[in-house]
Amino acid sequence: MSLPSDRDAVVVGYRPLVVVMLSPLAFALVFASWTIFAVLGVELREMLGLDELDFALLLSTPMVTGALAALPMAALARRHGGRRVMIACLLLICPFLWAVAHSSDYVHFLLSGAGLGLGAGSLAAGLVYVGELCPRRHAGLALGLYGAGMMGAGLSYLLLPLISQAYGWRSAPMLYLLPVLAVAALLWLFADDPEPPAVSSESDDDGMAARPGWLAPLQHWRPWRLAVVYSFFYGAFVALTLWLPAYLGAQYGLGLRDAALLALPFPLAVGLGQVAGGAWGDVRDFRALRWWVTAFVLVCLFLLCYPPFTMQIEGVERVLTLRYAAPLWGFLALLVAMGLVMGLGQGSLMRMIHRDHGSQLALVGGLALTLGGLFGALLPVMFALGNLWVGIRTAGFMFLYASLVVCMLVMVWDHASGAGRLRP
Template identity: 65%
Template sequence: MQPVQAPVLGPQVDYRSLVVVLLSPLAFALVFASWTIFAVLGVELKRVLLFGEVQFAVLLAMPMLTGALAALPMALLARRVGGRRVMIGSLLLICPLLWAIAYSDVYLEFLLAGAGLGLGAGSLAAGLVYVASLCPRRHAGLALGLYGAGMLGAGLTYFLLPLVSQAYGWPMAPKLFLLPVLLVALLLWIFAEDAPRMPHAPLDSLAEPDGARSESPSWYWLPPPAVCRLALYYSFFYGAFVALALWLPGYLAAQYALPLKQAALWALAFTLPVGIGQIVGGALADRRDFRDLRWWVSACVMVCLFLLSYPDFTMQIHGVHGDIALRFSMPLGGFTALLAVMGMAMGIGKGSLMCLLYRDHGDDMARSGGLALALGGLFAAVLPLMFVLGNEWIGIRTAGFMFLYAALAVCMLLMLWDGARTRSSPLTRHSSQPPSQAD
């Protein structure tokens, strides 16, 4: 009887683990806050520099695109040279780009600076590998959930940038993040230590001992199908959150005629529950296998997207005693309540899925986690253009939610097909019979 692969082992809680768990989310938050600068600043720039809607969408998507392209290579580089070094290098890399945004005055300069900010994804991917290599196995989901909660950095942008821009002008806004980024990089350099090198499957090995089949470096870049499936599921929640975090301030300002500062504060109703839900999802996944949780989470998100997709409309019914006019307009309170519920569900889904990636493929977190971030970044880069398609060409502002609804439906169909194929596999049925081999 072939034994099931044992769960990946992690170190016990010590000083080094606590430093990593505390500092890595701060680095994540600052990188993500720098990415969402254009979510708030871009609305003002569009008015001052006369950006078009398509140009604005491309500006939002550019950090996501370059970040997606950099995620997997940076994760593999972190496995080779150490996550701490890659994180520090990525944080230092975005500093001159933040400074350059303050002195840009044409669209191309903003676009190039945004593309450079995307390279900060090296810090996200390297931090994921770093946390996974040092976090204690018993609390891996909680540690990874705390790390993923660094996406709350979007809330920092929502809260501070309108205040700074109003008081000192928009060129001062990107400089606001320079000192915190440099400070976190300094703390990582002083207090954090490099994780121990993984003794198995080294990146630069061309052959395995004992006559095992050789593995070329090009083949190493191709993850197993099981990793691809989990990464695909994760990419929807990650990509949808990133795109909505970039899009919501402008959407709220246009849909409900709100000042930018007030619209950004209302958008916190989505970002805060996502961060909290990610911690909850990771902590729950530490206690039991939450593979089936993705169905409940996906169903909750789908219901919210269905309701958010409804545009304002008027319906006239020819009744017996005259015409009856029905009007529907989503109130701001109802909209933000749905965002909060959807954000909590998305966060729980992200936290539990990342814990599953660690439990099933934690011995190769560079590929599995890097691929999940890469696919999520690509999905996030496509979404702003889809939102503009709905606004400008279709003429329905809520078409972005409709596209997310369709994308989630496709994702759930793939999950259903994958579950049916797994249950029908003879090897799966045979291996699932003994109680001792239960996951």
């Protein structure tokens, strides 16, 4: 595999630094806007009289539209420049933030959430933008710093409960309007779009013959293999970020502010893991590490699956009663450890995508975000149905556990077929 030599050159000037700083900030603001419904869930459910399934659909709506928008926006970024598409997507979500603050019925909230999901175009465009500008030897670190924008969910956890208590929940969505407009303006003033890369008519990075049409490589398994694994970590993170405040409030009897603050370490851990994973990917190949990462997350999910239970054992002289309930500190410690490793996996996998599919980063990266968004949109609904059908709040972790088992089977098949092995 060979990439253009100018990708290895050190880019001088302040504009690449502006991109490295502003792109994660735009990423963070998009994620923060997605978590509005999650943090303000108590107020919305009381005002609208929503049951668990209705609320789950409200959480899923931004992810559905975001997943559908990711690949087309990545294509537009590849053709017209990531900066322009990022600015357009940031401006596009502004009227929907205003609409959330002024909506009064469930349908209006669903439509507003669908509009906020279009901000995922900024995520896909930013991925293409950073991938094109960063030097190849530091691509993992740059992409990891960009992915650390997922910590924007923590911004909502920290600020929205305070704003809601002080000024009412309708003021909370308006809080993001000025920062979104400011970042869009800074991108317009201080960032540039690089020259579009030359497209080879002979072959792509994977050695496959070029085919007419940008989506033609999706006929092969190679663009899918990393995107499928990445989609689990990305989708699980987004869904858990949206679900955690309500879960902590119901499971441990916490108020809105306490539940949001206790959920804060999870997105922070994932963001830090992204940076570490990207930097790791610059110096070592992730193909061996991914087995340890997925195995660790699988163990964490297995432990998180256990609901509180009571077990009676008939002893020799008396009946022994055993009670188990995960303490809050134990749950949070396990969650943070899992989040850190999940972030490590996301950062390293994105570095692999950049290395193996450099000229097709828009396609494969957009595919990963699309699959992850669709998987993440499915999870809140499955969490709600698990509560209704199984009657156990930890059913969501059970579904994640089963999904990761399927993901690992895909990895095993990929490795056995030879596609996942290192090429000479």
